[in-house]
Amino acid sequence: MAGDTKERILETALALFAQSGYLGTSMHDIAKELGITKGALYKHYASKQEILDSIVERMNKMDYERAEAYEMPETEPDGFAEAYLHTPIAKIRTYSMAQFDHWTKEPFSSNFRKMLTLEQYRDPKLAQLYHDYLATGPTKYMAAIFRKLTDSDDAAMQLALEFYGPMFLLYSVYDGANEKESVAPMLCAHIDRFIAKIESGYRKPHAEGA
Known part of the structure; x- marks a missing residue:
């Protein structure tokens, strides 16, 4: 369940980054879009940078899996x-x-x-x-x-x-x-x-x- 929540956070945050930019999106914006409190968001990701790092990590994994496939x-x-x-x-x-x-x-x-x-x-x-x-x-x-x-x-x-x-x-x-x-x-x-x-x-x- 925690993994599903972290994945949902990544997808929601990235959708906001694509619309308003990484710099133009706050942790408050992400929490609001998810319908959770900032405190609940911080339990999964300590910062917006950590969210971005996880997004990049997933992109690298997707690249490898696609080449392999x-x-x-x-x-x-x-x-x-x-x-x-x-x-x-x-x-x-x-x-x-x-x-x-x-x-x-x-x-x-x-x-x-x-x-x-x-x-x-x-x-x-x-x-x-x-x-x-x-x-x-x-x-x-x-x-x-x-x-x-x-x-x-x-x-x-x-x-x-x-x-x-x-x-x-x-x-x-x-x-x-x-x-x-x-x-x-x-x-x-x-x-x-x-x-x-x-x-x-x-x-x-x-x-x-x-």
């Missing part, structure tokens, strides 16, 4: 790049679509993204989280994957930007769309075009030389 390689960047070359295209495509759904359709992670988007210019620590989860982090991760497919770090970064840039933009397109299901075909088309480029220009030479 889709059987994506869990190695260091160099090893991942090698594994990526031998990962079926269908699996890469499915995982990329799952990532997009994770950040747009799943309430917890979607609210986490919205909170970081609101706070990226107001709090240095939250700005760092924004870059780690949504901007610099994913781009560098993809560049590390593509490094073995190219002849330079700059070329790998260009591939990463080509792949992740449109996906990042489509988060905002999704948020503003009246018919949100219309965004999925755009994402599919982008991923298919990119994979076709990789197949014709990068993966085949490596496969022939293997």
Whole structure:
């Protein structure tokens, strides 16, 4: 029962953070939304920072479980790049679509993204989280994957930007769309075009030389 209460607190707090921002939400606001006293709230979480830390911890757990569920390689960047070359295209495509759904359709992670988007210019620590989860982090991760497919770090970064840039933009397109299901075909088309480029220009030479 206590675990259910702590989970409810996290979800309620994050929904408020996504709406009013982390800095704009108080422990009083969270308790009021939950219909409990501040004293009862403090029995579960000593501070708003502790709530945020627990949210980040859950996000990290969700990331790991999702990668495991889709059987994506869990190695260091160099090893991942090698594994990526031998990962079926269908699996890469499915995982990329799952990532997009994770950040747009799943309430917890979607609210986490919205909170970081609101706070990226107001709090240095939250700005760092924004870059780690949504901007610099994913781009560098993809560049590390593509490094073995190219002849330079700059070329790998260009591939990463080509792949992740449109996906990042489509988060905002999704948020503003009246018919949100219309965004999925755009994402599919982008991923298919990119994979076709990789197949014709990068993966085949490596496969022939293997």
